[in-house]
Amino acid sequence: MNLEDLAEIAEQSVEAEKSQRHCVRVCMAASCQSSGAGAVLEGLRQHAKQDADGGVHVKPVGCMGLCSAGPLVSVDATESKTEVMYKDVKPDDTEELYAGLDGAPLERLRCPTDIPFFACQQRIVLKNSGIIDPENLDDYIAAGGYSSLVRAVTEMTPADVLREVKQSGLRGRGGGGYPAGLKWSTVAMAPEPHKFVICNADEGDPGAFMDRAVLESDPHRVLEGMALAGYAIGAEHAYVYIRAEYPLAVERLKKAIKQATKKGLLGRRISDTTFNFEIEIRLGAGAFVCGEETALMASIQGLRGQPRPRPPYPAEEGLWECPTLINNVETLANIPSILARGGDWFKGIGTETSTGTKVFALAGRIAHSGLIEVPMGIRLREIVEQIGGGIPDGRRFKAVQTGGPSGGCLPEEHLDMSVEYDTLRSAGSIMGSGGMIVMDETSSMVDVARYFMEFCMTESCGKCVPCRAGTVQMHELLDKIAEGRATQADLDLLEELCDVVQATSLCGLGQTAPNPVLSTLRYFRHEYDEKLRPESERLPPLPVVTGDH
């Protein structure tokens, strides 16, 4: 495949689209499938088949974002026509919906597309999501796919590719926010002949589903990003480490790798050049700590997923002791667009230190749950109140949790903060991978802190003592506080333990496990205080729990 071949495929598909009367897209990502999208797709296909006039193309697509209103159907989302979107479509509705294609749209199920949920988004990573058929390579190519890769391997040097990525200012979307260009350069400069690229698709943060949606909706974008990374750093082998809880994403990735390899866009001699790039899939097995890069590499090698101290960093000594580039799904999904439009274009979006956009998974007590992509630097309030549509049932906003078990809860007074890596950190939370859980007044903050501590306790790999034993002790104390059995001394001990575990744990899991406690203490200390008993009513201490669990 060269650039002309790609252009020809794109042209054919534009022609094909022109000859259609209507294009009906049905979201077939996991959430909509669970609400019955499969039967809706089948129903619409039947109507199209029986339609004597023909010319109606019904196609399965990836996530359209507004998961809480699924199954979603979008009609004629093309440049020349006005899109009509439907929500909560049931199989029984398909006849009426189909009849409305040429007549008046079915108002009963209509989902306005000019609401802030859609209008305030800016899509780079999710550009094709909900538009293309994720199982159809030609659809991706028609949307400009693989042209960045083919142009890079035929017309650019690896150093050129690296320069664009550096110029873009892109920072890792997996949580840490490490500059991608810097990481790529380190691996590129390593003299060893064998290098690896790893795509981290473990997405362990409970309450986050950005990576899942990208993989299910636009798998080729991630593969293209990986191949570009391989070209830039000089690697020929790559792994996608993906959690087994995402069977649909795994299936689509496998299919995508097969399709791209068949067309010579992956595998040996890509675009008839000397560049080879092979991608293998490795399944996780339900261990949160395997999202941590050194644990992840151990897991790929068939070992228990236990982290090791860094340095050496994976960029110097990674998989099978070879220099290894490890990036998150969303980080890699940005790469094809950066190469297509240039690092300067990307840098122009977002803020000075946090460039580009960020995908967030909005969930919890919020009117519109789903997937959104917004420019960095947006106000938190805009996300919660406008895009998310505020808190349902007339309740009051209490906090938004970002960063999962490593993050924190931000209260109302921080809603006007700009969403950037550094501002979130200074407010006691983190950007994290993009999970955003909104809580209303019914959530107890002590309970939320206990929930995350329980999570860290069960997910601690057990290698280092501060994390293994510390999380158990902190959980015990939080339990005591939540149940009203604790005194001021217990709270003091909890705070002390937070410091110790943060300072002395081996990996990010333990180092950040105290964050939910610290941030709720910072903003909601009164909730802790209310639960404390006066010293005079102090209960006898419980037996000490050891670190075994």
Next chain:
Amino acid sequence: MLMDRPRTERTAVVAPPDDDKRWKIIDVTMRRNGYAGHALIETLHAVQSCFGYLEDRSLRYVAMSLQLPLSKVYGVATFYHLFTLKPQGEHTCVICTGTACYIKGSRGLVSAIEARYGVNPGQTTEDNALSVLSARCIGSCGVAPTVVLDGDVLGEQTPDSLIAELQEIV
């Protein structure tokens, strides 16, 4: 930490425990990975999807085939939450206890199942009809709280709707 490098091809060294056809699938997985030690997790996934759980003789067979100490195989099998050494009931119900589902009431689902069937996550009913498991986010947080019933994701569950679903099959 070094096991063997990616492509150290070998051939089979032992024969399967019996003539059950499912061992063929396990063998294919190991062969595709050249019987290398790093294929352990992949192989255990194959065993679990074929046999439903990891029984002792499967672990032994995998250990011998990949030439790994049984202790290492056992260590890996017990480290990862998804692997189970116990057979599962006829039906499985996985309750998501991830953050979004927790905030939207997954605790109520767990209590409802306990009240109706007397089992908690990680347990199987006495008549072996239902195994209840928990998961940390299945990525459908937009329709929280979620459960996975025999592989199908069900969103926006309430204690009543879930019990109604379960009563249809159990």
